[in-house]
Amino acid sequence: MEHPLNVYNNLTRSKERFVPIQSPFVGMYVCGPTVYNYMHLGNLRTFITFDMVYRYLVHLGYKVRYVRNITDVGHITTEFDEGVDRIGAQAKLEQLEPMEIVQKYTNNFHDVLNQFNCIPPSIEPTATGHIIEQIEMVKQILENGFAYEADGSVYFDVRAYMQKHKYGALSGRNVDELFENTRELDGQDEKRFFADFALWKKASPEHIMKWPSPWGEGFPGWHLECSAMSTKYLGEEFDIHGGGMDLKFPHHESEIAQNTACCGHGPVRYWLHGNMLTVNGEKMSKSKGNSFLPLELIAGSHPLLDQGYSEMTVRFFMMQSHYASTLDFSNDALKAAEKGYKRFMTAIDALEKVKAGTASTFSVDDLRRDCYAAMNDDFNTPILIAGLFECVKQINLMLEGKAALTDADLSDFKSMVHAFVFDVLGFRRENESAGNTKALDAAMQLVIEMRRKARENKDWTTSDTIRDQLKAAGIVIKDTKEGVDWMLE
RNA sequence: GGUCCUGUAGCCGAGUGGUUAGGCAGAGCUCUGCAAAAGCUCCUACAGCGGUUCGAAUCCGCUCGGGACCUCCA
Missing domain, CATH: 1.10.730 (Isoleucyl-tRNA Synthetase; Domain 1)
Structure with missing residues (x-):
């Protein structure tokens, strides 16, 4: 590839020459939406951004495998709100099954991206479709000594991890400082350390979305699906990981920790983050x-x-x-x-x-x-x-x-x-009401010819009426040196 | 409070240690029967105060303003 593409890598906080691990192949993972509600414009911006990135890489000749997940497991809204998850809550609100909610908003997500001319990813894995892979990853992390079980839940052991690896490199965070500045002081319940996060969460009896696991019935932690699915489809190490800036911490940081705890090294070469709308x-x-x-x-x-x-x-x-x-x-x-x-x-x-x-x-x-x-x-x-x-x-x-x-x-x-x-850039022509353009063009040629004759006879009333009426109908006449042209407004 | 980002002409937004970004709006001109479209020209800014430098809007420090993350979030 003769094009010297440079990208800003958030991991190193600098612009770097983009060199794929195995050119011309490029692996790119982008964090997709949690499908519990309609997506808004801010969400859309991120997806349009990575659509552009994908398009440019393809344009340069790379063979890109573009993976973007759908988060269809409802993760708990706060640490202390046991049993309440976004999808479950929305299901209650709309009186639908959780999977109906997932389907409804996944459809909306696809429709909107399609409207905005975003190319679908190569693979769009769902979290619920990869429960087994996630459980396997939790097992591996446990085996490697970077997690512990507590009453049916499994937590990532940040302190154990920090003895061998850095935690916080991507987001530039220092765990000690984090600790000092953490507001919540009580209710750390099962966690041994404030910064530990759930890999697997025990489900309460009323929780609908749950799966059997070696630790009992439960559901995967939020950060885990991206680690498991990116590894499955792009390998233990791949080129680009994208997502919104707001996911940098804790989501992406935890993703790195999980992969490293599992495989011994970080998963991603270039971390790209889209900024907020x-x-x-x-x-x-x-x-x-x-x-x-x-x-x-x-x-x-x-x-x-x-x-x-x-x-x-x-x-x-x-x-x-x-x-x-x-x-x-x-x-x-x-x-x-x-x-x-x-x-x-x-x-x-x-x-x-x-x-x-x-x-x-x-x-x-x-x-x-x-x-x-x-x-x-x-x-x-x-x-x-x-x-x-x-x-x-x-x-x-x-x-x-x-x-x-x-x-x-x-x-x-x-x-x-x-x-x-x-x-x-992914622009698409609008106003293409295919089929009748030919007929419309023929009609327009007739009108333009009538106007030309009127102008020839200095019949400005007629020629201006034609122009104004067309304008009112949404058709603009353009007089150029080369002749008369028209376009739909 | 901690970490980090940011403050650019009327508006939106790039970029950079010394040379006009671009778009939109506004003014003038050309073209045109008049317009529209298009072209040309003009409007030439970098929050404030210090410092480094031959030279800073660009680097450093301070002040003020805005924002993000630290909790789910694209």
């Missing part, structure tokens, strides 16, 4: 009550919005910021993205109509080089988009006959632009 500067989350559902955004039905925005506008909005930065969500920002995206895609579409010239007036190689440089610098999509706007400018100039490319350069330019816009 904020609303008025604050993290979007359900508990804060500031979350948006994708549907509310598209329909514009949320109180904070004064209009709806299309899926691709939202995707563009997200791609205009770097994945590792927080992104603030607001009406004005969305509006700006909408206009920018429209201008952007209008030009990309118009590229099809550009005709080759006798000589090239600009360098396709330079533009291409800028685009790759942006992406190779830790997936810098905002810089890529800036580069593509330079392409937009050149397209518009070519349409006006003020710039040109030879036949060979033009097809090179087209494939380069298309690769970045559609394959890498």
Whole structure:
């Protein structure tokens, strides 16, 4: 692979050259959702981010195995709220079986990602489908002396682990400091040490989602499924692990500890974290009550919005910021993205109509080089988009006959632009009401011809009426030097 | 309280020890019958105070503001 891709590795807190363990194969694991409710835009941002990462790796020619889990076991909401888990609670609320809840919100998750043009992962394992693997892993960790059993539950023994390994490397945490700053002082119940976490949890009699195990009926700890499933499908060591910044601690930290306790070494070469989507500067989350559902955004039905925005506008909005930065969500920002995206895609579409010239007036190689440089610098999509706007400018100039490319350069330019816009950034043409476009185009040619005749006769009333009526119907007429064009608004 | 991130023009957002990011909005011009679209030009900012440096918005320190994690969370 001749492309020197650099990624920011959270494990080392530095940008590193990306070198797969076994090029051209790349293993990538991304933490998926707990399917107990509709996903909101903040969740969506993370999945769009790693969709872009996946797309770019594929574009570079890597053979990527992309694994993203579905967490369909309800994990306890707090340490002391025994027996209450998110999925179980939601099931009660909706008067459904827990697995009906899981199915309902898994479907929603898939539908939404599909709407936003995210490519499905290669493997999408569920936690409930890998109970045996998880139990096996707990057994191995116990055998290796990094866990202990207590009344039907099994806990990870952080102190034992710390004698041989570091705990807290990824999140930059010092366990002693953590201890000093832990607010909860009582109720540490079965745990020997405050930082210990459950690998297997004993289920109370009323708990519905539970499985038999060597320690009795119970369910796996939250962190365990990712360790077990990533190992199963990507091996003991793989290339990329992604997820939201908020999962860094304790989830990813514990994942590393579990894998290390089990196999003797860490599981992941490059840890990538997507940053949070904020609303008025604050993290979007359900508990804060500031979350948006994708549907509310598209329909514009949320109180904070004064209009709806299309899926691709939202995707563009997200791609205009770097994945590792927080992104603030607001009406004005969305509006700006909408206009920018429209201008952007209008030009990309118009590229099809550009005709080759006798000589090239600009360098396709330079533009291409800028685009790759942006992406190779830790997936810098905002810089890529800036580069593509330079392409937009050149397209518009070519349409006006003020710039040109030879036949060979033009097809090179087209494939380069298309690769970045559609394959890498994952934009998709909207307004493609397939089937009637041909008929509509024929009708439009007729209308345009009538308007042309009216203008020829200086019958401005007629020509302006045509233009205005079409505009009211959502069709925009564009008079260019090359002729008259039209587009759906 | 601890750990860490962050503060960029009207708005959104990149980046960087010395050279115009980009988008949106605004102003002017070109084109046009008038518009729209498009092109060109302008608006040239880096929280504050010190320090390092030939030179800092970029490095260091302090102050102020915002945020994340430390509990489930993408």
